[in-house]
Amino acid sequence: xxxxxxxKQIAEDVxxxxxxxxxxxxxxxxxxxxxxxxxxxxxxxxQVYVASKGRKAxxxxxxxxxxxxxxxxxxxxxxxLVETLNADPAIHGILVQLPLPKHIDSGRIIQxxxxxxxxxxxxxxxxxxLGTGELETAFVPCTPEGSMLLIDRILGRDLSGLNAVxxxxxxxxxxxxxxxxxxxxxxxxxxxxxxxxxPGLCRNADILVAAVGRPQMIKADWVKPGATVxxxxxxxxxxxERGEGKTRLVGDVDFADVAPVAGALTPVPGGVGPMTIAxxxxxxxxxxxxxxxxxxxxx
Ligand code: GUN
Numbered sequence: 266x267x268x269x270x271x272x273k274q275i276a277e278d279v280x281x282x283x284x285x286x287x288x289x290x291x292x293x294x295x296x297x298x299x300x301x302x303x304x305x306x307x308x309x310x311x312q313v314y315v316a317s318k319g320r321k322a323x324x325x326x327x328x329x330x331x332x333x334x335x336x337x338x339x340x341x342x343x344x345x346l347v348e349t350l351n352a353d354p355a356i357h358g359i360l361v362q363l364p365l366p367k368h369i370d371s372g373r374i375i376q377x378x379x380x381x382x383x384x385x386x387x388x389x390x391x392x393x394x395l396g397t398g399e400l401e402t403a404f405v406p407c408t409p410e411g412s413m414l415l416i417d418r419i420l421g422r423d424l425s426g427l428n429a430v431x432x433x434x435x436x437x438x439x440x441x442x443x444x445x446x447x448x449x450x451x452x453x454x455x456x457x458x459x460x461x462x463x464p465g466l467c468r469n470a471d472i473l474v475a476a477v478g479r480p481q482m483i484k485a486d487w488v489k490p491g492a493t494v495x496x497x498x499x500x501x502x503x504x505x506e507r508g509e510g511k512t513r514l515v516g517d518v519d520f521a522d523v524a525p526v527a528g529a530l531t532p533v534p535g536g537v538g539p540m541t542i543a544x545x546x547x548x549x550x551x552x553x554x555x556x557x558x559x560x561x562x563x564x
Pocket of ligand 1: 360361362363364385407408
């Protein structure tokens, strides 16, 4: 039976370390790590995410500001706000919550964020640094970075000789996850909707990362016995057993089916989810250290 990887606990450990390091930075340099989160429009899910990022930042002792802009904000206005934040010495990390309204070119906004403040790791400079193994100065996207930390807790930092399969090729999760696993010496394959014999390929994985957004797609017979399985999916499905109109969250992995086969497995919720926000705090702390010319802690 698989070990359930407790993402909530590991995220709390990361946040404790961030808090202690932030307090030390403030004491030694007088610099308080600062994060600005920008949200455009009224998407309820985005509002919940942004509020929890602000809460966690305050819990870490950070200076935290939120800019809430109306849906009809123009692309040029948003560019101006990002440029103001780029120039603000009290702000070390900038996060523009996605998705943005359709009339705004997300790519232009992301590329406007200073790479030194790009705590999401979405700017081409940071994507390029990750792709070329310049991890010391890069910002890595929070979800793959958090997933990597969970893998590290189970298998250690050196994944030499292990086969990893990442299911999903998004810019936010699949591709950066591929690069991180490769940087840790795993032999990595990226699979996606056009891959032939996906179950057979997954069965070859010592490390299986699922990031496709298909509820409970990965079943027991897709998993190599003893594999480490990281479920990045967060899908809301109907749960009539909880009452009429009720829903529940499930991952891309069928947890109950896979648990008897896997060696270690993340639950949903309580696996990768809490790690994402913890790594956003870690990245902001790192940004503040770099701007102060101090060596940041490792996570
Ligand atoms: N929307 C959903 N996830 C994310 C994320 O990691 N970063 C940003 N900026 N927006 C998101």
